[in-house]
Amino acid sequence: MNAGRGLPDVEIIAVGSELLTPSKVDTNSLWLTERLNALGLEVVRKSVVGDDRARLEAAIRAAFGQGKIILLTGGLGPTEDDVTREAAAAALGRSLSFRDEIVEWLEKRFARFGRKMADINKRQAYVIDGAEILPNPNGTAPGQWIEQDGIRIALMPGPPGELKPMFEAEISPRIQAGLEPAAIRTLVYRVVGIGESDLDQLIAPVYTKYSNPMTTILAAVNDIQIHLRARCPTAEDAEALVAEVGRKIEPLLGDRIYSRDGSPLEVIVGRMLHDRSATVAVAESCTGGMLGERITSVPGSSHYFAGGFLVYTNAMKTGLLGVDPDVLAKHTAVSDPVARAMADGARERTGSTYALSVTGIAGPEGGTEEMPVGTGFIGISGPNGTDARKFRWVGDRRRIRHAAVQSALDLLRRRMIF
Ligand code: AMP
Ligand code: MG
Numbered sequence: 001m002n003a004g005r006g007l008p009d010v011e012i013i014a015v016g017s018e019l020l021t022p023s024k025v026d027t028n029s030l031w032l033t034e035r036l037n038a039l040g041l042e043v044v045r046k047s048v049v050g051d052d053r054a055r056l057e058a059a060i061r062a063a064f065g066q067g068k069i070i071l072l073t074g075g076l077g078p079t080e081d082d083v084t085r086e087a088a089a090a091a092l093g094r095s096l097s098f099r100d101e102i103v104e105w106l107e108k109r110f111a112r113f114g115r116k117m118a119d120i121n122k123r124q125a126y127v128i129d130g131a132e133i134l135p136n137p138n139g140t141a142p143g144q145w146i147e148q149d150g151i152r153i154a155l156m157p158g159p160p161g162e163l164k165p166m167f168e169a170e171i172s173p174r175i176q177a178g179l180e181p182a183a184i185r186t187l188v189y190r191v192v193g194i195g196e197s198d199l200d201q202l203i204a205p206v207y208t209k210y211s212n213p214m215t216t217i218l219a220a221v222n223d224i225q226i227h228l229r230a231r232c233p234t235a236e237d238a239e240a241l242v243a244e245v246g247r248k249i250e251p252l253l254g255d256r257i258y259s260r261d262g263s264p265l266e267v268i269v270g271r272m273l274h275d276r277s278a279t280v281a282v283a284e285s286c287t288g289g290m291l292g293e294r295i296t297s298v299p300g301s302s303h304y305f306a307g308g309f310l311v312y313t314n315a316m317k318t319g320l321l322g323v324d325p326d327v328l329a330k331h332t333a334v335s336d337p338v339a340r341a342m343a344d345g346a347r348e349r350t351g352s353t354y355a356l357s358v359t360g361i362a363g364p365e366g367g368t369e370e371m372p373v374g375t376g377f378i379g380i381s382g383p384n385g386t387d388a389r390k391f392r393w394v395g396d397r398r399r400i401r402h403a404a405v406q407s408a409l410d411l412l413r414r415r416m417i418f
Contacts, residue, residue: 007179007231008152009044010036011063015075015084016158017050028073028163035167039176040184040231041069042214051075056087060153064091068151069175074158076141078121084155085144089128092148096126102133106140131155134170138162145174152178182231185238187213187246189226190259192410199224199253206248213242221399222406223265258413265409266294272416273304278353280412282308283321283346285333285359286376291405306352311342321345334359334371339379339388347381354382354415356408360391362400374400378408380415387415 012033014026026048033043049059056075063070075084089096102125110117124141127133134143134154139162144155154171156163191199196219203226207215213230228245232238250257259268273280282291292308295301309320314333317323323341331337342357360376367373374395379388389411393403 007041008067008069008175009065010041010069010071012043012046012071012073013056013059013063014046014048014073014158015051015056016048017052017081019048019074020050028158028160031160031164032071032073032167035172036175037214037216037227037229038184038186039172039179040182040214040229041175051081051083053083053087053090056083057090060088060091064151066150070151070153071156071171072154073156073163076124076143076155076157078118078123078140082123085123085126085128088144088146088153088155092128092146092153094129094146094148097129098122099125099127099133102127102142105142109140128155134166136162136166138165143170145170180233182233183235183238185230185232185235185242187228187242187260188262189228189246189249189253189257190262190264191224191226191253191256192222192258192265192406193256194224194253196224199226202252203249206252207245210245213245215245221395221402222393225262255414255417258410265406265413266298269409269413269416270295270298270301270304272413273353274300276353276416278416279304279306279350281306281346281350281352281355282408283342283355283357283379284308284310285312285317285342285357286362287358287401287404287408288312290401291356291358291408294405294409306350309342309346309349317342321349332371334361334375334377336377336388336390339377340381340386341379343379343381343388344386354380354412356380356412357388358404358408360393360400360404362397362404364397376400376404376407378404378411380411382415384415 012029014029018024019026029046047059049056072084075082106121107117128144128146131144131146134145136142139157141157143166146153156166213228216227218225228242230238230241258265284291289310295305311317311320314328318325321342322345327337339357339359343355347355357379361367361373363373374393376391377388391407393400
């Protein structure tokens with residue numbers, strides 16, 4: 001795909017045996033991919049390789065290809081198990097040279113912290129012949145950049161706090177220097193209330209016609225992001241191109257699109273409340289405070305969030321919100337009338353403009369044939385009356401609770417649109 005657009009393919013190799021255990025995740029490649037995509041480049045392959053010289057050498061060779069950019073992270077430390085320098089040198093058929101200036105720099109760095117450099121740190125002074133040395137202001141391992149036979153290779157340290165500044169200061173400018181001058185424009189849609197495969201079925205016929213802009217779909221719980229990223233000679237062209245594709249996608253999704261600037265739902269809803277000088281209160285059962293947490297995670301939410309009620313038991317629903325015990329007995333706590341009564345009670349007791357309620361079966365126990373796990377009701381009370389909607393959220397307890405919060409925020413958003 002990159003090749004079709006005259007752009008180099010990028011491959012990432014994360015080095016470190018700890019990244020092959022269940023307790024440590026390779027987050028560097030995710031961060032790098034995000035940065036590369038922002039330049040309009042695509043990562044075509046990535047891998048995680050343990051601290052093994054021969055395997056790493058083989059992985060680097062396997063990544064070779066005309067015009068390729070190969071980014072390595074990790075394995076530049078001072079210990080025996082840090083083998084990236086040796087493996088890359090071997091893959092390129094080059095030798096390593098000891099560089100006095102690096103030792104001097106390392107000694108100064110240690111002295112600045114009032115320590116003496118250990119002898120093993122001298123391992124970090126080996127540089128692949130012909131490589132540029134990339135300074136590392138945040139650690140002891142310098143990076144390296146080598147160009148050979150149309151391939152560009154970067155060696156970067158593993159700690160994220162060292163990798164990120166080095167990529168921004170040293171690698172990103174070198175990558176961009178090899179690209180045609182271009183402007184990049186990204187349009188981000190965020191969508192709620194539709195599943196990933198349904199969404200893709202709707203919009204794939206549009207976006208698959210274009211390799212520029214590049215389309216990425218990121219699905220979270222009841223929250224999908226669509227990124228359209230155009231790379232053009234001028235900013236006007238790039239803007240026009242994302243707008244062209246956006247104009248075809250928007251009518252297919254309609255008001256399920258809640259954001260066009262990347263803002264999450266709680267921010268969008270907060271803005272809408274603020275613009276209307278309205279307030280909201282919440283009454284939560286199965287989400288146990290998560291809805292209030294989402295709303296109040298936004299700075300400035302004190303202007304529109306009245307407060308909330310955490311009412312798990314029937315007694316609390318009655319005691320705090322005035323839900324009629326007969327209604328609870330007749331319909332059960334997870335029902336349309338109870339969701340309405342909870343919302344009404346929260347609105348009356350706080351004097352807020354709107355109130356949302358959540359009641360549902362988050363599981364894993366408590367489901368019945370009629371009311372399986374994931375069944376829930378969101379109630380909304382506002383100036384135009386009271387309403388409740390039934391939902392069937394899917395997934396485990398965590399997903400169900402997240403989906404419920406998202407549905408509640410969306411119900412309020414829809415109430416304010418119309
Ligand atoms: P190294 O450069 O291999 O000595 O890595 C030093 C430390 O950086 C490791 O112990 C990890 O904690 C962290 N690290 C290395 N690679 C990664 C990666 N791909 N993603 C996140 N953290 C990493
Ligand atoms: Mg390591």
